[in-house]
Amino acid sequence: MTAKRYGMVIDLHRCVGCAACDIACKSENNVPYEFHWSNHILETTGTFPNVRYRYIPTLCNHCENAPCVHNCPTTAMYKSADGLTLHDADKCIGCRLCQLACPYGVIYFNDQAPFSQFDNDNAPAIPECTSTGQEVALRTGVPIPYYNPARATTYPGVRAQGIVEKCTFCDHRLAQGELPWCVESCPTEARIFGDLNDPESAPRQALAKHAPRVLQKEKGTKPRVFYIRDF
Amino acid sequence: MASDFDQQAPELSVSRRAFLKGAGGLGFGLVASGAGSPILSFFAREANAQPGDIAGQWLASTCQGCTSWCPVQVQVVDGRAVKIRGNPHSKANHGNICPRPHLALQQLYDPDRIKVPMKRTNPRKGRDEDPGFVPISWDEALGIIADKMMELRANEETHKFVLFRGRYSYLRDVIYSAMPKVFGSPNGISHSAICAEAEKFGAFFTEGYWDYRDYDLEHTRYVLCWGADPVSSNRQVPHAMNIWGQVGDQATISVVDPRLSATAAKAHEWLPVIPGEDAALAVAMAHVILTAGLWSREFVGDFVDGENLFQAGAEVPEESFGEVHTYGLVRWWNIELKDRTPEWAAERCGIPAEQIRRVAIGFGRAAPAAISWVSPGASMQARGGYAAMAAHALNGLVGSTDSMGGVVQKTKVPAEKPPSYEDYQDELAKKLSKKPKMDQRGTLTFPALNKGKSGGGVVTNNAADAILDEDPYEIKVAIAYWANFAFSCSDSDRWERALTKLPFLAHITVNASETTHYADVVLPAAQQLFEKWSFLKSKQNLHGYASLTQRLVEPIWDVRQDETEVPWLLAEKLAERGFDNMQRYFKEAYADPETGAHPTNSEEFTLTALKMFTRPCWDSGHKDYGKYGDRLAGWQDFVDKGVWNSKRYEYRSHWGKFKTVTGKFEFYSETLKEALGKHAEKHSVTIDEVLAATNYTASGEAAFVPHFEPARRWGDEKEFPLVFFEHRSRLNREGRSANCTWYQAHKNADPGDENWDDVLKMNPVDATRLGLNDREMVRVVSQTGEMTVRLKLWEGVRPGTVAKCYGQGHWAYGRVAALDFKRRMPRGGNNNVILPAEYERLSGSTARHGGCARVKVVRA
Helix, strand or coil: CCCCCCCEECCCCCCCCHHHCCCCCCCCCCCCCCCCCCCCEEEEEEEEEEEEEEEEEEECCCCCCCCHHHHHHHHHHHHCCCCCCCCCHHCCCCCCHHHHCCCCCCCCCCCCCCHHHHHHHCCCCCCCECEEEEEEEECCCCCCCCCCCCHHHCCCCCCCCCCCCCCEEEEEEEECCCCCCCCCCCCCEEEEEEECCCCCCCHHHHHHCCCCCCCCCCCCCCCHHHHHHHC | CCCHHHCCEEEECHHHHHHHHHHHCCCCCCCCCCCCCCCCCCCCCCCCCCHHHHHHEEEEEECCCCCCCCEEEEECCCCCEEEEECCCCCCCCCCCCCCCCHHHHHHHHHCEECCCCCCCCCCCCCCCCCCCCCEHHHHHHHHHHHHHEEEECCCCCHEEEEEECCCCCCHHHHHHHHHHHHCCCCCEECCCCCCHHHHHHHHHHEEEEEECCCEEEHHCCEEEECCEEEECEECCHHHHHHHHHHHHHCCEEEEECCCCCCCCCCCCCCEEECCCHHHHHHHHHHHHHHHHCCCCCCCEEEECCCCCCCCCCCCCCCEEECCCCCCCCHHHHHCHHHHHCCCHHHHHHCCCCHHHHHHHHHHHHHHHCCCECCCCCCCCCCHHHHHHHHHHHHHHHHHCEECCCCECCCCCCCCCCCCCCHHHHHHHHHCCCCCCCCCCCCCCCCCCCCHCCCCCCCCCCHHHHHHCCCCCCCCCEEECCCCCHHHHHCCCCHHHHHHHHHEEEEEEEEEEECCCHHHEEEEEEECCCCCEEEEEEEECCCCEEEEEEHHHHHCCCCEEEECCHHHHHHHHHHHHHCCCHHHHHHHHHHHCCCCCCCCCCCCHHHHHHHHHHHHHHHHCCCCCCCCCCCCCCCHHHHHHCEEEEEEECCCCCCCCCCCCCCCCEEEEHHHHHHHHHHHHHHHHCHHHHHHHCCCCCCCHHHCCCCCCCCCCCCCCCCCEEEEEEEEECCCCCCCCCCCHHHHCCCCCHHCCCCCCCCEECCCCCHHHCCCCCCCEEEEEECCCCEEEEEECCCCCECCCCCEECCCCCCCCCCCEEEECCCCCCCCCCHHCCCCCEEHHHHHHHCCCCCEEEEEEEEEE
């Protein structure tokens, strides 16, 4: 059996730009609210009334030729056997060279303790009557009340201060035979995910049918996130 | 080979500037520190964790973030809600959800939630007064409310009690109907008229249907949206989102909206109408459809001799046309349409005649698989009743109403009504609950013709004036639940004054809010999606459904379920004080359909009521079981699946039997003529006088046909040169999500908007003229009020108008929604501060759309 090589095709014609992927990702991966593993590029062009609005979903491109991997001095950023660009938190020294190297701006650095809005919050809006972040954390027994423990099966459930973090194509879900949560959560079925080595896979079928594009092709990164059709 | 893709894949062309903006920049300001610093052991990789241990359970509920009311499932792990997805058992949203349900997780665990009942210690009320809330027990809180209510009974003035209802479930009848009526008040006052009543007006006075329509997107060939933004909001959002790509392939999509909405951005045609002039566009399209001969022969009929006599400017003899399922086509033409050419409309609505013609012809040619989709944007306008009729009448013209690929009504979702409470009303309650309701409905200037009945509908926003003016009588005690009228009603300042005047207000709410600020007692409510047992009825994708909400996590705060537990507990307190009628009603009239047991506490009462009301869906012993849809295998099966689906809608089931006066689809509305006639008679005036009293300009026969009315605006054009209009957010959970960081961090998903901000969108042409710069702070001033917000220059808004999203500007909702909670400084601005208390009076609706406020925008 040949190795898998995971990739994603995003059908911009189906996408309606709702950001459900961005929010669902935060929920699945315990991502701090100011980080956007799943994100988007916005563009309004033209002049009234001939105006064009475009929304391009973005995420780690899991590049085949990944600058973040090449520039990581500790091999914390690495390519997995099935083509994912992953991050070993234990090896990360927080030098941020990966961030500098990535042309897509999809790597985030924890310059503060994550989720400090819960940890540090002890001054209620209405004293004794409304709660606080600390109280919510105490009552739920976890530092983020909607903490998803499944994330922690392959990566720290929440990434520590001083290291980077990024999209993993939900490797913890792939390990269970599940699709990435942004794919499952897309109400428009715009995200098509699978094994690019398999000619029968959904992304290969989509790529065969429509002319694919990638972001910043000139960088030579060989992204594994492709775009088809137009928003 | 897959590696070939690099050769095949050209660069996706996006400007570098846009890319960096979208990616949020990198922010290298901070130096890396503490690399490898200790991490909390909790967060460490759970090497030994087995996925099976942490999978939890997926439990069903319903999202009430918007009015789609989608069946959802929540993943519950260790008693915590962790993730949300669509309910795969639902035929309506078929497993899909929009962004809103995800945000609900942050509402559930919002650190600013009220955790205990509280009472006011500062008797002075006002925006600048600190209420001095202190925590109290449920016992004390309910005792205070019961004492106030018993005073009304002692003084034989129970009608001076009002129950304000905002959002609701279908257990609402307990608190909204039974509780006031058994107590002795007519005053259940709902939010409905600030929602979309004018939209229902259009369908009712043409085809006799007072409700929201459903849309057969799967088979349509044309979608014409009137302010509707279905891939973003209102209605059937996830189904529309899911199918929109297919719709774009098979159909033409045209969107009428002064703003480049999310749906307009995914449309083939954008018609950026001048706000409030939608009716001009609609009647011109009707004119084109008729002159081009594109009406439905099958539904409407034809000229007797086959020749099309609909020519611009020409009267048509009525007897020359034979109608089939419609009524009054030629009269409509002669009274209104014959001169409504695209050129005439272009001057008024700002859409080029050529585009009007192209869209109308495209719509007519696609028919009957064509949808004219009327939304609040095109109807909740000062003169929007006739605009709603005109836009909906297009479905009648082309026979798309009730047709495959067109606009349909609803399927039956069987539910039981609450048991009768009449036997529990004492003489006082019977007498005083027959008093006129407090909102002045049915008066000359507020016909509120719900289903054609004068005073049949609520006039929500006018309740503030009724309190202030003590007209028809003084209100002394109010309970409000799931409502925040001090924020959500236009000219909200009136509400702040009314609530200041109101002697006693109890507020049942999840978060403290602008209304809470004026409350005497505050009761913390269970959050609807995660903590509350109830059910909803709705429709999407040609299926009606009943969908449960359930308590799927134990609340971490001392909350109660608003619609059932609070009335039960209050009834106990009233009984202790000598009035036990309500308690007896709850205890005696309610019984578990499975066991026959009567409820003994508030939680049992909640489940008992829910099982009784939903019984036809799950109880094989009920006469309606299985008759209209799913055959669920008992109560537990309903809880497990969470949703009961109706059969699919049957096309053309209403042709020939519309519930209008004539039984036909009425272009000349005998139904409206009768309704207006009765209202006029009640007040001994003419119908023309009714129209004048309700701010319409038409007189005579025009009153009975869909017709053009000029927009009505507040403020002099010279002083207030720009027309302000508002829109909805795809992240709004009905104005309750602004305290969620995920809302703020993704707000730019609304086209033109910015994260962590609440921008006023202005076309650059206007900004240049006014000397204003992108992203500077501006004051937006109307005749009614003013707000200070950031300016955003954007090409997606019509010159001469400015637009801002609704939902922000909270000053009392929490520490994220407010810029400074302690100082009551809002993040952004509440549009209702600058919108006047304008109405579409025939339906009683609040006219928040149509550009009713003119504004000036000046540097702050």
